[in-house]
Amino acid sequence: MNALNIVILAAGKGTRMYSDKPKVLHALAGKPLVQHILDRAVELKAEQVCVVYGHGGDAVPQAMSSYGANFVIQEPQLGTGHAVQQAMPHLEDNSRTLVLYGDVPLTQTQTLQQMQQAGEGLVLLTVNLDNPTGYGRIVRNAQGAIQCIVEEKDANNEQRKITEVNTGILLAPTKKLREWLSKLGNNNAQGEYYLTDIVAMAVADGIEVRSTQPAQRWEVEGINNKSQLATLERVWQQTLANKLMAQGVTLADPERLDVRGNLTCGRDVEIDVGCIFEGEVKLGDRVRVGAYSIIRNASIEQGTQIAAYSHIDSSEVGANCHIGPYARLRPGTKLAEDAHVGNFVEIKNSEIGKGSKANHLSYIGDSTVGSRVNIGAGTITCNYDGANKFRTIIEDDAFIGSDTQLVAPVRVGKGATIGAGSTITKDAPDNELTLSRSKQITINGWKRPQKVKK
Numbered sequence: 154m155n156a157l158n159i160v161i162l163a164a165g166k167g168t169r170m171y172s173d174k175p176k177v178l179h180a181l182a183g184k185p186l187v188q189h190i191l192d193r194a195v196e197l198k199a200e201q202v203c204v205v206y207g208h209g210g211d212a213v214p215q216a217m218s219s220y221g222a223n224f225v226i227q228e229p230q231l232g233t234g235h236a237v238q239q240a241m242p243h244l245e246d247n248s249r250t251l252v253l254y255g256d257v258p259l260t261q262t263q264t265l266q267q268m269q270q271a272g273e274g275l276v277l278l279t280v281n282l283d284n285p286t287g288y289g290r291i292v293r294n295a296q297g298a299i300q301c302i303v304e305e306k307d308a309n310n311e312q313r314k315i316t317e318v319n320t321g322i323l324l325a326p327t328k329k330l331r332e333w334l335s336k337l338g339n340n341n342a343q344g345e346y347y348l349t350d351i352v353a354m355a356v357a358d359g360i361e362v363r364s365t366q367p368a369q370r371w372e373v374e375g376i377n378n379k380s381q382l383a384t385l386e387r388v389w390q391q392t393l394a395n396k397l398m399a400q401g402v403t404l405a406d407p408e409r410l411d412v413r414g415n416l417t418c419g420r421d422v423e424i425d426v427g428c429i430f431e432g433e434v435k436l437g438d439r440v441r442v443g444a445y446s447i448i449r450n451a452s453i454e455q456g457t458q459i460a461a462y463s464h465i466d467s468s469e470v471g472a473n474c475h476i477g478p479y480a481r482l483r484p485g486t487k488l489a490e491d492a493h494v495g496n497f498v499e500i501k502n503s504e505i506g507k508g509s510k511a512n513h514l515s516y517i518g519d520s521t522v523g524s525r526v527n528i529g530a531g532t533i534t535c536n537y538d539g540a541n542k543f544r545t546i547i548e549d550d551a552f553i554g555s556d557t558q559l560v561a562p563v564r565v566g567k568g569a570t571i572g573a574g575s576t577i578t579k580d581a582p583d584n585e586l587t588l589s590r591s592k593q594i595t596i597n598g599w600k601r602p603q604k605v606k607k
Contacts, residue, residue, distance in 0.1 A: 156245070157200055157249055157250075158200055158202070158203070158245075158251065159199040159201070159250070159253060160205065160251070160253070161187060161190050161191070161202070161203070162236045162252065162253070162254050163175075163187050163204050163213060163254075163255030164205050164208065164226075165207070166208040167179075167208070170378060170382075171379075173209075174209065175213055178212060178213060180413075181258050181259075181386050181389065182389050182390070182393075182412065182413050183412075183413020183432075185216060186258040186376060187217060187255035187258075189258035189259065190255055191204075191222065193253070193261075193262055194222075194253075196262045197251075197262060197269075199251075201244055202222040203224075203225060203240035203243050204225070205225055205226075205240055206225075206226060207226060207228060223240070223243045225239045225240055225243070227239050231345055231346050232343070232345030232346040232347055233321065233345075233347060233349075234334060234345075234348040236348075237330070244331075246327050246331065247327075249269075249273075249325065249326055250324070250326075250327045251268070252321070252348065253265075253322055254321055254322070256377070257321075257373060257374065257375045257376075258376070259372050259374070259385065259389060260372045260373060261368070261372055264365070264367045264368060268322075268324045268365050271324075271365050272361060274362060275323065275324070275351070275352065275361070275362045276324040276362075277320075277323050277362065277365075278366070279317050279366055280367065280370055281366070282316055282318055285317075289302045290302065290308055290312050290315040290317070290318060291315065291318065291319060293317075298362070299352065299363075300352075301350075301352050301353040302319045302350075302352050302353075304347060304349065306341075307342055321349075323348070325355075329355070330351065333350075336354060337350055371385065371389075390410060393412045394407035394410050397418060397424075401420055401422075402422045402424065403421075403422065403424070404424050405425045405444075409426040409427050413429065413430065413431045413432075414450075415432075418436045420439070421438060421439045422436050422442075423440075423442070424441075425441075425444040428445065428446050429446075429447045429448070430449075431447070431448070434449070434453075435451075435452040437454045437455035437457070438455040439455055440453050440456070440459070442459045443459055443460040443461035443462070443463065444461040446465070446477070449465070450467045451466070451468045451469070451482075452469050452470065454473075454474075456473040457471070457474040457476065458474070458476070459476045460477030460478035460479075460480075463476050463477035463478060463482075465482045466482065467484035467485065468483070468488070469488070470492075471488050471492065471507075474488050474491060474494070475493045477494070477495070480494045480495065480497070480498050481500070483501035483502070484501070486501065486504075487505070488504075488505045489506050489507040489508075491508045492505045492507070492508065493510040493511070495510075495512030496512075496513060497514045498511045498514065498515045498517070499517070501516075501519070502518060503517050503518060503521065504520075504522065505526075507524040507525070508524055508525045509522050509524060509525060509527070509528070510526070510528065512528075514530045514531050515530065515531060517532075519543065519561065520545040520546070520547065521544065523549035525550050526551045526552070527552045528553045529554045529555035529556070529573065531556040532553050532556070532558075533558050534559045535558055535559065536561045543562040544561055546563070547564075547565045548568075548569070548583070550567060551565045554570070554571050554572050554575065555574070556574045557577065560576065560578045563580060563581075564580045565577070565580075566583035569581045569582060569583055569584065570587070571587055571588065572588025574588075574590055575589045
């Protein structure tokens with residue numbers, strides 16, 4: 154089979170988005186529209202990928218630079234045929250070229266593979282619509298062979314009754330595509346160079362024109378405004394929810410789930426309402442995620458319970474941990490097995506050992522905490538001196554009393570106890586009680602201030 158090229162048309166201004174951002178950089182399921190199509194190109198192992206962009210300066214090439222595609226500008230913008238012409242200098246003749254659209258993000262890899270398998274000639278992706286208004290119609294002869302595509306504005310009354318429409322997605326031999334594009338004219342209602350005109354040229358050249366259709370109609374739905382973006386977002390989220398439930402995941406409400414990346418779940422996972430998963434997230438067996446939690450780029454091992462309104466970002470959570478409610482794990486956090494992080498506790502760039510607990514109202518930053526440590530309510534690791542950050546070490550079996558400030562760099566020894574209300578600026582030795590408090594006194598006769606009457 155000949156090598157595959159992919160041309161992605163992404164030059165539209167997106168006027169109806171009412172945004173300074175190019176249309177194809179608006180996000181669906183957590184990533185730009187055009188990135189969805191670039192991911193398809195990776196999955197199809199395309200030899201060459203060419204993105205034709207227009208509005209927004211270099212915003213599209215800059216945002217998608219990691220893909221190694223060729224980015225070519227279409228200026229001025231004279232139609233889809235003209236857009237594909239801009240990509241042709243980057244494509245070798247001994248190949249096939251697949252034309253996709255940066256604002257049609259959900260075309261699935263399996264559908265595009267079916268196009269590759271449909272034949273060596275010109276292959277169109279078509280769809281039947283109850284209301285085809287606005288779309289180019291697929292015109293067939295009496296034997297059912299495709300003859301041409303007629304755009305809505307150029308169609309006669311009989312042609313407008315046709316319900317099979319063009320999606321714009323096509324696959325063609327590159328050498329023939331180059332030849333057809335060179336013959337395009339703009340004698341039409343729009344004064345543009347239509348890519349669809351190559352169909353009639355293929356028929357005239359005796360090249361067989363075949364068609365395939367997507368499994369789901371939403372695979373070929375484009376986005377022109379924020380309403381369409383929101384609608385397609387929910388369609389995709391429902392699709393992802395159905396896949397998760399088919400794998401055995403329990404969703405409290407499939408319509409209140411947002412996966413903005415890749416979510417991998419083990420057995421007997423339960424996810425409550427309003428949860429958001431971003432980036433790469435892995436949930437082990439029997440993990441339960443409480444309502445309105447946000448988890449980003451994290452792995453959660455088996456048996457861990459995450460209570461409502463918890464935020465977990467770029468962290469690793471061991472088995473059988475208890476997190477939240479209202480807990481926040483910031484990047485670089487690693488929890489060992491059976492660690493407890495309770496309400497209004499924030500942990501950043503720290504390791505928490507097996508069986509250790511910080512259950513209330515604490516900040517643990519740039520710290521290494523051993524096993525079986527108890528961190529009392531209101532404890533703070535003071536890790537920043539205004540210019541540099543330092544590390545706090547708390548060894549196994551230490552007990553940190555409530556309202557303690559640990560001023561880094563500092564070490565709390567194994568089995569040490571820190572008295573409540575202490576500010577610790579020096580290392581605390583193993584197995585000893587360390588505290589720092591001023592002497593408690595009572596001032597006899599002291600009166601509270603009284604509100605002055607006006």
